[in-house]
Amino acid sequence: MSNRKWNIGIIVLFIIFACLLLSFLFSTMRIRGLLQPILSDSVSPGSSLHVVLISQELDNPYWRSIEQGAREASREYGMQLEYVGPFRINPNEQIKLLEKAIAAKADAVLLxxxxxxxxxxxxxxxxxxxxxxxxxxxxxPDTRRLTYVGTDNLEAGKLMGELVAKAAGNGGSIAVLLGNELAPNQQLRLSGFRSVIQRHPNLSIVDVRSSNISRLQAAGVAEDILINSPKVRFMVGFSALDGIGALEASERVRPQELNIFAFDDLDETIEGIREGKIESTIIQQPYEIGFDAVSQLNDYLNGKTLPKQHFTAATVLDRSKISTGSEDNNR
Incomplete structure (x- = not known):
């Protein structure tokens, strides 16, 4: 009798164990199914080419657009893209992320x-x-990098100069806001802008300030300029937050006497153009920058010689284009 009870007990335990095992297997399969979409976009050992994209600021809309383009091209060419960057603009963190990518033996780096x-x-x-x-x-440019993919910043600055010169008519004083006065792309834009303005004796650049890529600082600097330089008729911003910062300042200090020229296509910038408060903005193509960078990498891996620079388009958006619905949506 005792043997029979023992056998029954073993059978019951076996059934319980089998049920638990099956439950565990079903749960594992369900979790794997839920994670598969995420895992398909992440880097895994033994996967295809591991490409690291190091951004200036992780959740910046401009850099997220670059990521989207790079990710789409990565899928097309069978690569795995890892997108990283500091949560707030921090060059030292970008350096650490590059060190990490090298230590991890990434197959390629975009930065x-x-x-x-x-x-x-x-x-x-x-x-x-x-x-x-x-x-x-x-x-x-003074490194062994393969190529540069992005806006021709010198030409973008010249384009901005032509916009201001055309709008100026009888001339006037100009103030310029830079996102970061040490950034090479900002300096190239300023250099191109100066080269055009210098051809117009009736125009003069009276102030150049840095906003430190901050809307709050852009507004504060612009307000200070307007108070201390009351003859300024034109204000140019060379980074995305400068135009809307200048607009905030002008509405507080001098709403009717300032012509604002912006850069990039933030929603508030476009709204300012639509309302006639911002003259125009120069729009970059961040999605194309990301896509083309991965495409250039694919060309290199297939034995093609890359150009020293691969420029993407920069276009002008003004009120006439918004009113006809032809504004650029690549953000």
């Missing part, structure tokens, strides 16, 4: 130039050990 000798040395180190590097948005 923004930051004009730092430590960064340039790391780019050369990466290329020297067989990790291709492509710069996006801002170049590092």
């Amino acid at each position: 923004q130039g930051i004009n730092d000798p430590r960064y340039r040395a790391l780019i050369d180190k990466a290329v020297g050990i067989g990790i291709p590097v492509i710069t996006v948005d801002t170049d590092e």
Whole structure:
């Protein structure tokens, strides 16, 4: 009798164990199914080419557009894209992320130039050990990077100069806001702008200030300029937050006497143009920058010689284009 009870007990335990095992297997399969869409976009050991994109600021809309383009091209070419960056603009963090990518033996790196000798040395180190590097948005021309993909910032500055010169008519004083006065792309835009304005004796640049890529600082700097330089008729912003910062300042200080020219296509910038408060803005193509950077990398891996620079388009958006519904939606 005792043996029979023992056998029954073993059978019951076996059934319980089998049920638990089946439950565990079903749960594992369900979790795997839920995670599959995420895993398909992440880097896994033994997967195809591992490409690291190091952004200037992780959740910046402009950089998210670059990521979207790069991710789409990565899927097309069978690569795995890893998107990283500091939560707030921090060049030292970008340097650390490049060091990490090199240590992890990434197959390729896409990054923004930051004009730092430590960064340039790391780019050369990466290329020297067989990790291709492509710069996006801002170049590092004095390195071994393969190519630069992004806006021709010198020409964008010239384009801005032509817009202001055309609007100026009888001339006037101009103030300029830069996102970061040390950033090479900002300096190139300013240089191109100056080269056009210098051809017009009736125009003069009376002030150049940095907003430190902050809307609050852009508004504060613009307000200070308007108070202390009451003859300024034109204000130009060369980074995305400068135009709307200048608009805030003008509405507080001088709403009817300032012509604002902006850069990039934030929703508030477009709304300012629609309302006639901002004259126009120069729009970059961040999605194309990301897509083309990965495409250039694919060309290189297939034995093609890359150009030193691969420029993407920069276009002008003004009220006439918004009113006809032809504004650019690539943001």
